[in-house]
Amino acid sequence: MIFGRNKKILLVEPEFPVVNKSKNHSNFLPIGLLKLASYCRYTENEVQLIRGNKAASFYPDQILITSLFTYWSFYVKESVSFYKSRYPKSEVIVGGIYATLMPQHCKEYTGCDEVFIGQHEEADKLMPAYDLVDVDYQILHGMRGCSRKCPFCGIWKIEGLNFKNADELNKEICNNKLIFYDNNMLVNPNIRDILSMLAETTYNGRVLKCECQSGFDGRILSRNPDLARLLRKARFTNIRLAWDFSYDQYSEVENWISIMENAGYNRRNIFIFMVYNWDFKYDELENKRRKCFEWGVQIADCRFRPLDQTFDNYNPKVKYQNDNDYFIHPEWSDSLIRKFRADVRKHNICIRYKIEWNNYDKKQERIHSY
Template sequence: MKILLVEPNFPIPPKSKNHRDFLPIGLLKLASYHRKKGDKVKLVRGNRYFPDFYPKQIKITSLFTYWADYVWESVKFYKENYPKAKVIVGGIYASLMPEHCRKSGCDDVFVGVDEAAEKCEPAYNLVDVDYQIVHTSRGCTRRCKFCGTWKIEPEFKSKKSIKKEIKSNRIIFYDNNLLANPYIKDILEELKNSKHNGRVVYSESQCGIDGRLLTPEVAKLLKQARFLNPRIAWDHGYGQRKMIKKQIDMLVEAGYPAKDIYVFMIYNYEPDYYEMLKKLKQCKKWGVQIADCRYRPLNQTFDKYNGRVKQTSEDYYIHPSWTDKRVKLFRKKVRQQNITIRHGFDFYSRELERLGARRKREMPVLA
């Protein structure tokens, strides 16, 4: 059977295509699964017609609900060009909004995680990457209201070991909540002692880490396991600052320079602009960087955000306690503050930003 696996034309900048945050990992696992069954598989990014490859099934992945339009475009294109093929859509948007997704004209919607494909190793030979993606767990033990994880993966499942899976010197964890894995200490011990091709293994996490689960012992193990750039979440108000400071202290104590620690923040959400500014200021005092994330509701099916022009809620989601101007100003302030922290400047200016970038380019690359 011929299977075409499609990643729609999502607006991912070309240089980020194989970036750790955007690898179509579900499709890569499906590719292995179908190959094992003896199927012929092709992976395509965007909408392309192959005159010499007529698939029986076309499996289209989806990402954020606000990128639904790209999925619909792909469904339309492949239905028109391969009318005899069965078009199935899976992934995040399909799982969160199956009824909306069905209206795209696809033949079927796949909700949740494909357990059979999940057991397969991703077919990395279909993409050009120098890292490996690992899930030590699925789902999450928490139920944050802005998050879709627990809706898509309602059951929390974890692995005891990943030792036999390690096939690269760089691992990216795709866990939603890495530290919630009850065996995390054992896994970090494994990483600490692991080598691949005679060299040590580095790791990082695509999602932030749940600082509430951090202990001095876990922080130390993260560092010893060569876990890079820990990002802890500060989801709510300024009132959480003491707790966040404690988490940062544990990481600093474990050996992470403050500037390599990120605080993950949702903005355009319940804490208003002024409260977020206080959080921003606090992070500056602590000398940590910010990983900001603009909130969009889980059922938002469009996002035409453009940082360079004035916009309204017709263009993208603006929380009632925010405005377009504040959303954009906050983003700008985060960016500028991160530059000052990263390069150790006292204040931000364009000249200093250019200087920082030049210094980075001229830094020797260590093999």
């Protein structure tokens, strides 16, 4: 993918529809590009990172553009067009999630010169070039891939399953705030050693604080409840648990919440992940939401889009859209999607600020906006 030395390599994150204040949020940091930046430097190439479509400070030999969700393909196409017209002699390569899931579409639709599929093995071993971004945290991968094969998820298709151990992770720590990008952290066979290491390790004389971007797998927690205490000792916050299956199994989810509470977590700070606009109908999701309200936990809602969906123009500010604008599951409708989303916002504010459902005033959304 990257040839020779002393080349000028431009790394580009397209102008994804992320508000500026969230660009450096841990959910959106272009970690793959930061690792490629380290690899470029390691191989004695000059590198520049651009977030958006702007002129570079040099004429690049190669332009490596990342991609994220397939439904954000338009922004990748925009970047390819921008950089190809600005630097017609440069080779433009697109990698990342969309490129890996839909390489043919990516090549034809964006007009790039080459598609890079999968992860860059050598770059993945290197520390991301954090000096290129302004963040106060570090992203770590204790694992890649996932042992499960949930039908709405593409992780198991794009990443092979592998795990790191506590020593390997310990050597990577260079910040007190760690964000784990692990897809299913608790499935790691080394998880107990890792959590104990995180609990005991200090950096610059201060303890570590941890967060896992994905939901913890409650089925593993219920078989190994000691993991909840280890998570607590390792100072994991913003706990998310994934309730991907039906309403009928709510007693299992209730048990996971109790396990976390017994380990010292306040249930009001626990989020339950839910996929909506998917095979489970609105009524089922609404029952799940109501159960969560009864339990006093928050919800992290995730609107489903198919893995080959190439556009998403959902706009929360307009009153009505149809499936020419964004993917609407046959069992759902635009109004049900908006209603569910609005109720989840209301739900979370009520839980966080201990407001009765019937005493909720919409103005509180502005006051407690998140």
